[in-house]
Amino acid sequence: MRRITETKAIPFKTTRVNDPALAKGTTKVRSRGVAGARKLTYEVTFTGGAQTAKKLVREVVTRAPVNRVIAVGTKRTSRCDPNYSGGCVPIASDVDCAGGSGNGPAYVSGPVRVVGSDIYDLDRDGDGIACDD
Structure with missing residues (x-):
């Protein structure tokens, strides 16, 4: 053994x-x-x-x-711009209100509230609510 x-x-x-x-x-x-x-x-x-x-x-x-x-x-990584609330404003080179005369490339259906800088100039009348026309 x-x-x-x-x-x-x-x-x-x-x-x-x-x-x-x-x-x-x-x-x-x-x-x-x-x-x-x-x-x-x-x-x-x-x-x-x-x-x-x-x-x-x-x-x-x-x-x-x-x-x-x-x-x-x-x-979760947000693809929504933090300058707006109440809807998702996409982060893009340019965003326009859906149904408006803008040429995009991205669009948002409003109304959305401006809570920071209105970097896409979506609040044309300056009342703090964008794409409300």
Whole structure:
């Protein structure tokens, strides 16, 4: 009878965690996984030079695996201009009131309230309400 020792890898696991700081639909590896290791000791019986029995007598984890952690983005990115409320004024090179005489490329159906700078000049009469004609 002989004792034989083998080393075997312990695979790492992958966990996913939500991250409100990352944009929705993006992922980032927070920590990469590292395989662990275990040492297996067997008593092996040989008869006539051939192995006839093998019994595990000891198992020791010599290095624990480290899980891989992947952050999954949950932050919604707004495509609406924060200078307006009450409707989504798209962020574009130019925005005009829908049904008006403007040539876009983007349009908004009003009315919407101007809460910041009227960067697209949608509030022609200056009353704080855009696209209300």
